[in-house]
Amino acid sequence: MFRFIGIVFLLGTGVAQAQTGSASEPVRYVGGISADPQVHEGRLRYAIGVESRQTVRANRTRPEEADGFGWTYNHGSDLCYWKGKFYQEYLSNPVDEHIAPGQTLLVTSTDGRTWTKPRVVFPPYSAPDGVKLPTGSTGYMMHQRMGFFVAPNGKLLVLGFYAHAEEPFREGGIGRVVREMREDGTMGPIYFIRYTSHTSADGVRWSEKNTRYPFYRSSKDAGFIAACEALLANRLHTLQWREEDNGLDGFYRNNLDTALDLQAFNWYHRKDGKLVALWKRSKAALSEDEGATFSLPVKVPTLTMAGGKQWGQQTPDGRYAICYNPIETDEYRYPLVVVTGDDGILYDHMLLVQGEVPPRRFFGRWKDFGPCYMRGIPEGNGRPPGNDMWLSYSMNKEDIWISRIPTPVRYAVQGDVLDTFNNLTPGGAVPDWNIYVPAWAPVTIVDRNGEKCLELSDRDPYDYARAIRVFEEGTTVECSLKIKPAQANHGSLEIDLTDQYGNRPVRIRFDDRGKIVALDGTVEKIAGTYEPDREYAVSIRVRTGLTAGSFDLSINGKPVLEKAALAEAVKSVERLSLRTGPYRDLPNRKTPNEDPHPPLPGADEPVRMASFLVDDVVVRVKR
Missing domain, CATH: 2.120.10.10 (Neuraminidase)
Known part of the structure; x- marks a missing residue:
């Protein structure tokens, strides 16, 4: 040798x-x-x-x-x-x-x-x-x-x-x-x-x-x-x-x-x-x-x-x-x-x-x-x-x-999620949440009349605020949270449940026209309306697996969708994603990198601020 x-x-x-x-x-x-x-x-x-x-x-x-x-x-x-x-x-x-x-x-x-x-x-x-x-x-x-x-x-x-x-x-x-x-x-x-x-x-x-x-x-x-x-x-x-x-x-x-x-x-x-x-x-x-x-x-x-x-x-x-x-x-x-x-x-x-x-x-x-x-x-x-x-x-x-x-760096969660945010410091860390915070789209803990909650705000014309909560991977999952929009005629909040790969079988949106929209398979359905400064309790029950999955949606305790089809088939889900803008997949690997272009229109000007308060996030996995 x-x-x-x-x-x-x-x-x-x-x-x-x-x-x-x-x-x-x-x-x-x-x-x-x-x-x-x-x-x-x-x-x-x-x-x-x-x-x-x-x-x-x-x-x-x-x-x-x-x-x-x-x-x-x-x-x-x-x-x-x-x-x-x-x-x-x-x-x-x-x-x-x-x-x-x-x-x-x-x-x-x-x-x-x-x-x-x-x-x-x-x-x-x-x-x-x-x-x-x-x-x-x-x-x-x-x-x-x-x-x-x-x-x-x-x-x-x-x-x-x-x-x-x-x-x-x-x-x-x-x-x-x-x-x-x-x-x-x-x-x-x-x-x-x-x-x-x-x-x-x-x-x-x-x-x-x-x-x-x-x-x-x-x-x-x-x-x-x-x-x-x-x-x-x-x-x-x-x-x-x-x-x-x-x-x-x-x-x-x-x-x-x-x-x-x-x-x-x-x-x-x-x-x-x-x-x-x-x-x-x-x-x-x-x-x-x-x-x-x-x-x-x-x-x-x-x-x-x-x-x-x-x-x-x-x-x-x-x-x-x-x-x-x-x-x-x-x-x-x-x-x-x-x-x-x-x-x-x-x-x-x-x-x-x-x-x-x-x-x-x-x-x-x-x-x-x-x-x-x-x-x-x-x-x-x-x-x-x-x-x-x-x-x-x-x-x-x-x-x-x-x-x-x-650290230690980890990727899995065991047990139920019960996030009330009340024991957190305004402006401080948000344990167990992954947050993405552009300068013009803050994500922060705020105190509203003694009640602490997570606030996602956005005035960036080309970026968004995002907060993600990883929960225990499961095939039958119940997720609930409270959303309080500060406005109803501009801005949006997209709520996704995703699997470990980022696939989004459940997609719900507070849109910029006061509507709560959910995707039933490939069809967008109006699940309700919303008004500024009112709290909305959103409850989702999702069932996944190798056969066709589905989800139920309730707003303020009232069922608005039952057995809605998933937007895409997944084996399980493990993340709740909140985002003040639409999902994006551009640029991609084919987007020209060296082709000159003018600045994006309005890139330097903030748009009208939109804010959403999030509270009482609960996720339970059926075992």
Whole structure:
């Protein structure tokens, strides 16, 4: 038997086997479930209790509603938690990826739910007088794979990378900039912490003499200098820089071949102390000496992905998770999933984190559809209170989002659901509910005259509020809830009961004309009318199975449909879905991604607010 870099060759058989957990296969997904590319949710089960919120909504014509600039390419977000506050950084360009000018902005939050207005942390670059653009460059942009470093002395550093458009890598780079974020919200001056080791296309080598900002060592703040030098000495955090600057000067101090296409480095430590390195396009490696040497990076065959990032970490419950887009096309990056495991080697249970793909309101070059470039909080960059995993990403490379994933990550519920919301905090978490919250379509707990309930509101012309309650899977299920609309002549609330794959056998709608509509097979039937500020008790009894299923519907105790045909056949149901807009399956994998189009009409203008209060959600499964 002959062994070579972890691959075992069985002599005489011609079969090569990789030992899982070794350098030949650092990680393995054993779940066997894959995402269906035909639907946004991928026909996957939900990771229960995920809370997804839009932190920045792009707005071109009303910039005061967004970033103050009206820029609509927003991407490459990063996240940290420091001194009781979340910090989320992202890149921004006016329209297109890699087209100048570019800048970096920052938003903050104390709870992950309410976020500040964006503010510029690194403005568009301007060269000193007399310094010309290199041949082939069209201007200046920003590009970075990391945004934060919490130094050993407690200081928080914010970082970015200035470069030349349209190619920021290697010869196109200028250097990495840094500034201190202070606890009171003020920021220190901008410095270069490292100049690229490459020369420009015209042979220029960048230094303090020909760049806009001074070198960090010129600072008068000894603590800031110490924080910068601690970062420069940190092999793992600085390895995130390698894609932009290959380190021709030997800066990275490891054995990774600079010719390898390794992008968006991410790492975590297994329970046995070994370090697992992850990169784009399913690549992984191991290190037993904290990044001084790595095994040869290999493509993990069980992790299907393209050019979107992957994110792996140990979760607060002591287990492990990897998040990624489980598809092989760069232009269609959905859904966003999580797989989990006990040892950082074997992963199971592919579950949905983000299955929404709203319309892309503004065309831009390389603005891929779906949740893109997920990043969590790296080791050493803070740990928020609670047992949640936090994930930052862009949507359509247009808006910035964050998801809170409760741990342990689970997909099944046992027992009845009895949700009155009375023991919850207004504006706080909604346990066991998956909520999708655009900036203009909030989902929140509210107190109405001492009665707490869940409110779904919507003034977004192209998105909706959504709340999903997973319940115990069953073939005969009774579901009841109370709905109180604030209006009857605009807005809608769609109520679906779905199976584990997202099929919707029961579909009921409070429409925009004061009607309660239910789908009986393929026929829409008026089940009743509704008025503003009146409460309606909706009761559904659904029967599924391999034979023809049916459902009964009652409104305020009065039967309005009996043995109505299911909209589609399913074996069972396990989710209640509430949505302030129609079901969507566009864009899909055939929607042109790079065909220019004007902004969607009215994209920047809110529509008239519609709100629905939801209370007393009860689900019982006949066993």
